[in-house]
Amino acid sequence: MMDVCRELGVERRALTKWKNHPKFTAMVNQMNREYFATYIPDVINAVKDQALAGNIRAAEMFMKWVSDFHTENPEEAGIEEATIEEVRMVIQKIKRKKV
Numbered sequence: 001m002m003d004v005c006r007e008l009g010v011e012r013r014a015l016t017k018w019k020n021h022p023k024f025t026a027m028v029n030q031m032n033r034e035y036f037a038t039y040i041p042d043v044i045n046a047v048k049d050q051a052l053a054g055n056i057r058a059a060e061m062f063m064k065w066v067s068d069f070h071t072e073n074p075e076e077a078g079i080e081e082a083t084i085e086e087v088r089m090v091i092q093k094i095k096r097k098k099v
Contacts, residue, residue: 005012018024044065050058 002012005015008015044062047058047062047065051062
């Protein structure tokens with residue numbers, strides 16, 4: 001925590017106060033989600049590889065993730081069908097982030 005304080009140029013007391021503020025916490029959580037989102041495909045592939053190698057726990061995790069992505073009716077889940085062009089745009093954005 002002291003490293004964070006030093007990096008931000010604030011006292012520990014200030015950082016502790018900020019951590020208790022809902023908007024600050026939400027902002028930090030959003031930044032973490034954005035940062036770690038780049039690792040999701042690699043983690044899913046690693047779990048898939050472990051599942052295919054016979055790791056039962058990895059297989060359970062992978063199947064849960066796959067079932068979470070599946071829905072019988074996308075409209076019921078509030079998901080609109082994407083066009084091929086929209087999918088291509090998302091893929092290009094992801095590729096740019098990895099570089």
